[in-house]
Amino acid sequence: MKYIILQDYKEKKNLYDLWNSEYQNIYPISKELFEKNIANASLEYSYVVIDDYNNLIAFIICKFWNDEYSIDTYDENCWISLFYVKKTNRKSGIGTKLLNLIEDAARKKGKKYLYLGRDYLNFFPGLPVDFVVNRPWFERRGFIKSYDTYDVIKSMNLSVKNKLILKNTNIEYRISTLEDKENLIAFIQRNWPGRWTKETIDYFENGGTGEEYVIGISDCNICAFAKVGLPTTKTLLTSYSLTWRNRFRALGGIGPLGVDTSYRNKNIGYDIVAYATNVLIDNHVSNIIIDWTGLLEFYRLFGYEVFKSYTYMTKEIKK
Ligand SMILES: CC(C)(COP(=O)(O)OP(=O)(O)OC[C@H]1O[C@@H](n2cnc3c(N)ncnc32)[C@H](O)[C@@H]1OP(=O)(O)O)[C@@H](O)C(=O)NCCC(=O)NCCS
Numbered sequence: 082m083k084y085i086i087l088q089d090y091k092e093k094k095n096l097y098d099l100w101n102s103e104y105q106n107i108y109p110i111s112k113e114l115f116e117k118n119i120a121n122a123s124l125e126y127s128y129v130v131i132d133d134y135n136n137l138i139a140f141i142i143c144k145f146w147n148d149e150y151s152i153d154t155y156d157e158n159c160w161i162s163l164f165y166v167k168k169t170n171r172k173s174g175i176g177t178k179l180l181n182l183i184e185d186a187a188r189k190k191g192k193k194y195l196y197l198g199r200d201y202l203n204f205f206p207g208l209p210v211d212f213v214v215n216r217p218w219f220e221r222r223g224f225i226k227s228y229d230t231y232d233v234i235k236s237m238n239l240s241v242k243n244k245l246i247l248k249n250t251n252i253e254y255r256i257s258t259l260e261d262k263e264n265l266i267a268f269i270q271r272n273w274p275g276r277w278t279k280e281t282i283d284y285f286e287n288g289g290t291g292e293e294y295v296i297g298i299s300d301c302n303i304c305a306f307a308k309v310g311l312p313t314t315k316t317l318l319t320s321y322s323l324t325w326r327n328r329f330r331a332l333g334g335i336g337p338l339g340v341d342t343s344y345r346n347k348n349i350g351y352d353i354v355a356y357a358t359n360v361l362i363d364n365h366v367s368n369i370i371i372d373w374t375g376l377l378e379f380y381r382l383f384g385y386e387v388f389k390s391y392t393y394m395t396k397e398i399k400k
Contacts, residue, residue, distance in 0.1 A: 084178070087127035087142065093119075093161055095137040096129070100165055107211055109327045110204070113316040118202045122162060123147065126186045128179055132170075139166040140180040144200045145190060149284070152201075152275045157193045159183075165399035180222060187398045190371065197224065197394040201276065204324065206230050206373040207391030216392065220228040224394040232322075232372045233380045234388035237362065244362060245355035245383060248348040252305075253298040254356040257291040261303070265294060268303040268341070277337050280320065284308075287317045295357050297340075297349055297359030304344040307357040311364050333366030 097110040104110075123145045128137040129350040142162045161183065166176045187195055197219065198205035207230055208216060216226065247254065257265055262285050270278045284293065293314055297305035310323040312331040319326070322334025335357045340349045354371075361369050370388060371380055377387065 082133065082138075082175075083131050085129050085131065086125055086184070087122070087129055087140070088124035090091075091340055092131045092137070096142075096163075096165075098138050099137050099140070099167060100163070103165075103168060107328075108136050108204070108325060109207070111316075111327055114204075114324065114327075117316050117319075118162065118204055121148065121200075121202055126183065128182055130166075130179070133377070138170045139175045139179060140164075141183060142239075143183045143186075144240055145187075145192070146201070148201075148279075150225065150279045152279060155201070157191075158196060159187050159190075159192045159194075160196045160198070160203075160367065162198070162200045162202075163202075163204055164197075176218070177222070184396075184398060188400065192398050195396045195398055197226075199393070203280070203321065205391055206321070207393045208394075210390045213392075216394070219394050219396075222396070224396045227393045227395065228375070229390050229392050230373055230375055231377060231387050231391070232389045233374060233377065233385035234371075235358070235369045235383065235385045237367055237369070244359045247352045247355050249297075249352050251299070252349060252352065254352060255296060255298070256360060257294040257296045257306075259285075259291050261291055261294075264303055265291070265296065265306065269306065269339075272339060272341055273337075277339075280337070284318055288315075291316045293318060293320075295353065295360055297344075297353050297356075299344065303341075305338075305340040305349045305353040307335055307338035307353045309357050309360055311361070313364075320372070322370045324372070325370075330367040331365060332362035333364060333369045335369060335371045350379075351382070354380070358383055 082332050097115045098112050127142045131136055132138050141164045144160045144162055173374040198207050198377050269281050293309055295307050295309055296303050308320050310319050312335055322336050323332060338353055
């Protein structure tokens with residue numbers, strides 16, 4: 082058996098094939114999704130394990146923030162993006178050894194915390210509920226469980242295809258265009274400097290035209306936004322809401338979204354979700370997912386219910 086740095090392992094396809102051999106039905110990882118999400122992985126600190134016949138049997142993909150764009154606390158943390166040991170090779174110490182390799186690197190780099198998921202370009206925002214039997218494995222290795230977070234879903238069968246009615250008549254809601262780019266980035270930067278801003282910048286740098294953002298406008302200023310994932314959105318431009326799109330006939334997504342601090346408590350948050358939902362209905366989606374949220378009661382107002390839950394799991398890296 083050999084442990085190899087992922088950077089030196091050329092057959093990247095074997096990683097998602099191995100993953101899919103067990104999880105194809107619930108968390109299918111396509112080539113496009115895999116390549117998008119490992120674009121910022123730290124390949125020199127990620128590992129694969131191959132057996133004596135050269136078959137891949139395990140891997141761990143980790144991320145250390147290595148981008149010029151500064152996001153609060155990202156420099157001091159690191160992430161396990163994807164971690165898998167083949168079923169027939171479990172309970173023989175491989176997982177522990179892989180985790181130790183990541184922790185050693187994190188310690189050497191002076192990192193404070195190691196997270197499960199939640200990485201920039203993540204597959205998961207925590208440990209997925211479907212892997213809950215593995216939670217004690219991580220807890221025995223020093224990970225602490227904190228909050229649960231959710232993806233919510235709305236199914237578009239014929240009876241619920243009715244458009245939602247907006248509450249504010251004095252706000253213009255519309256799909257954004259390339260001309261809104263600077264104002265949209267500035268608006269998000271002002272309210273949510275950090276990850277959401279970086280995602281918006283990346284979206285436009287990857288050829289986004291603006292049609293995946295809906296905006297609310299008051300007195301010529303953007304006061305709210307929601308990112309939407311259309312069934313036709315190209316993988317590089319998708320947000321996390323579309324991660325598991327291959328499970329659905331025509332998945333739409335919403336999120337991130339937000340209202341300017343000075344416009345809150347005026348039902349504009351309600352309207353931007355309703356408007357985004359209506360845009361997706363116009364695009365004939367079969368389902369809509371809003372990812373990584375704790376606002377279950379709010380989204381229930383529109384008919385969204387829990388699709389998946391995830392547990393935040395964090396390990397403090399001791400010196
Ligand atoms: C979580 C996961 C990576 C663990 O991998 P693993 O290789 O089975 O891990 P280990 O073999 O190191 O540990 C498993 C148990 O076997 C025990 N074990 C280790 N070597 C052993 C040996 N030679 N003989 C018997 N038992 C052994 C370990 O002590 C451990 O038990 P413990 O937790 O009570 O200490 C694996 O279960 C997995 O791939 N799960 C699905 C994917 C997943 O959950 N990924 C995380 C989110 S992406």
